[in-house]
Amino acid sequence: MRVAVGMSGGVDSSVSALLLKMAGHEVIGVTLRFHTIPESCSTDDLRVCCSPEDVKDAAKVSEKLGIPHITFDWERIFKERVIDYFVQEYAEGKTPNPCAICNRDVKTGFLARYLREAVGIDKLATGHYARIVEYKGSKVIAKAEDKSKDQSYFLALVRSKDIDLIEFPLGELTKDRVRQIAKEHNLPVAEKRDSQEVCFLMGRKPGEFIKDVVGVKEGLIVHSSGKVMGKHTGIHNFTVGQRKGLGVAYHEPLYVLQIDAKENKVVVGEKEKLYRDSLKLLYLNTHMPINQWEDVYAVVRYRSKPVRVKDIRETQDGGYLVEFEEKVWGITPGQVCAFYEGDVLLGGGIIAQV
Template identity: 35%
Template sequence: MSENSHIKVIVGMSGGVDSSVSAYLLKQQGYQVEGLFMKNWEEDDNDEYCAAAEDLKDAQAVCDKLGIELHTVNFAAEYWDNVFEYFLAEYKAGRTPNPDIMCNKEIKFKAFLEFAAQALGADYIATGHYVRREKRGDKFVMCRGLDDNKDQSYFLYTLSHEHIAQTLFPVGDIAKPEVRRIAEEQDLITHDKKDSTGICFIGERKFKDFLQKFLPAQPGKIEDTDGNEVGEHEGLMYHTLGQRKGLLIGGMKEGSGEPWYVVDKDVDRNVLVVGQGKDHPRLYSNGLNANQLHWVDREGPKGTTRCTVKTRYRQEDISCTLLVGEDGMARVLFDEPQKAVTPGQSAVFYADEVCLGGGIIDSVIK
């Protein structure tokens, strides 16, 4: 018998290939494996979005194939209170939030972890995230996933070392093509299922249509960087820094003739500020201020630290100097100016392979 045979692991089954292969690998390693499918969003009956039912069917098929039990749980109330209301509040304030990060914090590594331990008697949970856990001294650290293209540490920076100690990441040291190959070899129905895109509760729907159901749009002026009115917008929440599409002010003769890009949002005046050219100087900043800091080791860097930062997913690492103040704010100075750093998004810090933690971008430093 395997030394793992008395250890119970509950795998978060999403109906995708990564969690399917995670469950398979853990079973191969001799653990007592069961699956848990989380329903986080209640669809309207007349809604075209029924991906959750499809995902549950796929998760069940994989568990049947692997000979493991699948539990289901409804976290829609927790999701609404802790993720969705935050998402709406941020948009209302003119920022651009990342709900996936909040979902990982509040649902996958809080509600799921508690439910698995208390209701299902789990020793560990496991997910299909592309990150690695390593023990350094008496604490666990989170390292980037081996597959650079798929590394998901950016979305998991709110985890603490205690969370990581209780979680297994079976595909973290495997490349994505290999994960698909294993799934195909094991005849798992999810082997060629495409990766989900978009925010979990919106699915493939048009973002603007979805947002309109919950937040009344507030139309306003579009101004250039000199304060001249050049058009009207339907609502600041539909626009993000660096955006070109959907401004409806193309073809204007004045200026350089280059396309217009969103370079700023003046929330107080409800004005969208645009500039011509994708490298407009107003798009660049020399640093950022971040709050709501989370450190994986719970202590975080003190004083001034040299490290790298990502201000969005799949971005090249940016070399920077990090100063953490007594007030719990982080001031980050980039070695070189960076484009379209967006308040509401997360800044995530790294020391080589190790994810240190991060925070929410509050403002940029010009």
């Protein structure tokens, strides 16, 4: 089988390539370059992926493994499909999940289709901690065996038609075992730190990044009662559920309840006002027919507590209303709502409103 491996320069994708080669497949290393970083900007202390240093590391690993390595300069594609989306969502008062969008539109689903057409691959493998399984007659994504590292949530927007092209070699392994394999085979990235930051932020907070793009736009911070509490320098500095850094004083803790982009104001209030028993999705991306869904629960933010779903139904505007069996705290427009049945990822959508 001819398999391309999306190599980010980290230990996970490197071990994925190693395992596939050991299994006898024809392996091609593929790296996407998303960023041009000035020499004056050091990434040594940043835990980001897809930097120029990562591209070099991916090439070193490919040479060590004796596999061909291709680098695509997709900086423009990444900006148009991920960064511009990120900025626009914050401008609309939402808190986007750029990694989920990237997996759908750039480096996983889209890349798999692109490579199939461009170089005739059979599969695209990545270093995600997730699995591909057969379930109720469909090929779907499932949680990794190592639940502490599971990344299936970030794959909820990947189109069902792309799943057949994807492999996750690390789905049955723990992180410790992956590092052990890298050390046993003397991979040059065996001790490399994991990337945890949103790559294009380069260590900055989202608000700091967006300020450089849109500038300062002052507005009001208002209590849910209508009382003006203070001013802000941009709604992009806030997210629903935020408590710290509000810049206002009150006799009890306040949280961001709503971000009103039209009025350029931030509404704050008490914690209990953040509980909701439903949400609205812009659309629903399904990995298997929804009429086969049973015993469904949802995850409304990465690492959030799963909540049982009572009902999902389409609305007149083409979105979906999701109702829960209990109230959920801090549902945030712009985030991904992922649906599961046991360990199986059923699909997901982007939260429009609560």
